[in-house]
Amino acid sequence: MAKSNNAIAGAVERTLAEVTASIENNIFAEEMTHKPGMLQGLDPRAKILMFLALLLAISLSRSLPVLLGLYIFSLLLAWLSQVPLGFFIKRVWLFMPFFTGIIAIPALFSFITPGNPLLVLWSNPLLVITDRGVMTAAFLLLRVGASVSMGILLVLTTPWNALLKALSVLRVPKVFILTLGMTYRYIYLLLHTANDMFLARKSRIVGRMDSAGERRWIAASMGGLLSRSFDLSNDVYLAMLSRGYRGEARVAHTFAFTTRDWLWTAVALAVAVVAIYLGR
């Protein structure tokens, strides 16, 4: 029992540390945005238009080969942009079973998607994987996989600040952009605070707490962190007011559309139109 409690406590600490490190390395490190790749060289507004068109095509397509084609197109864009394909594929598909899989797996079975039986897993009660179930699950996984690939590619090849500015230029409400930007920035800070709280506790205890103690401590820490985040949000608001914020943040940009931007936007639009046509 004590061993299992220790294992749970250790897992909580490791998980938080790993989540922090993972977010820091994968989201906040913008190494790939500075590579001399194809997408990195484009105006962020062009990229947003390109990916919106491609996402629309993915959403509207009802053909597996077309979806597969669009996914392969995302791999081509990644390759042209010097994004390592192994890293890119893993990043998209590693989390797919946890999120989309939860929805896709039940769709395989006859009680959700009736159809011709492909595989009988259980005879009483009857649990059968159907042909239509497999098609539905494959559609779902491929559609989500292709969409996530496009989204991740945009984020990997565009600095966060440029992306936010491009959104504001494209008339996305500024309050939304400001909130998004600050959330991104302060999640980083709060994660570090949470990690520090774990380390501070670790430095003051010998051995490990039992799991009930761990749960109490985690609940108290979450409360503390929430309280800190309220204080932080209040202070940030004051800092904004102090520098002239009046409810609507103004932003400046120095973007310029070049022939290359127009060309790639046209290519993406053409691919999207053809995909929508073929995938009707």
Added chain:
Amino acid sequence: MTGMQRETLFEIEQVVFSYDQKNLALNGVSLEIFAGERLAILGSNGSGKSTLLKLMDGLYFAQQGEIRYRGTRLTSELLNQENFAFGFRRAVSLVFQDSDVQLFSPSVWDEVAFAPLQLDLAPAEVEARVAEALGGLNITTLRDRAPHRLSGGEKKKVAIASVLSLRPEIWLLDEPTAGLDPRSQSWLIDFIQERWRQGNTIVTATHDLDVLDDIADRVIVFNEMHRVEAMGTVAEILSDEELLVRCNLAHRHRHYHFDDVVHEHHHLHQGEHQHTHLE
């Protein structure tokens, strides 16, 4: 030139303020601040220094008493009037103690451009001011970096640049040297002196006696009851050890010597500790 002959920027009269209606953060504080002076607000942690700066910056408002800026009483209604707010926000700037609070934009450039943009300066003017502020603080190379990825000293420089781009006349600095390494501290002191030489008014909240001589000519001392305990020149305040001990800015400690003799000293936390043996 004495303070009384200069323009009075802030008149603070019997100001009372509480965050929670139970505990007072300011308890009947009165003082005046004059144009072109270097004033230090000295007090221990929680004595109300930071709160006073926020009231002077028009972020909070006096619950009793009043604060007048160039003769006009600061109220939330007044700060909501664009004509007044534009002039006030351009003239008065607060550098927060915690740089992480102040740096909320996605890049250093955006951070420094934030205030000029909010105050409707023309894009070319914004660009010029950002370049000037970054160049002036020698941080042009940081312009595309994310503020949260910077070191403590760099963050402080960016926080200052984010205010410098407004070219304010009045600087309110909240514990500016806290948490900085010696080189960054030294740079910051030089910066404060340079702003003052250029005619800016510098109001610094601090409990750091070590830097007092470099950043202030006049000192207001807050006690732990959130009131003004004393005012005077730096020399006058630093020479009054009883005052500093009473306001929790210095403390007594004991040395045990080899010959079993115990000496008690005032410890002022200055560069050169004044170890005066008490009788």
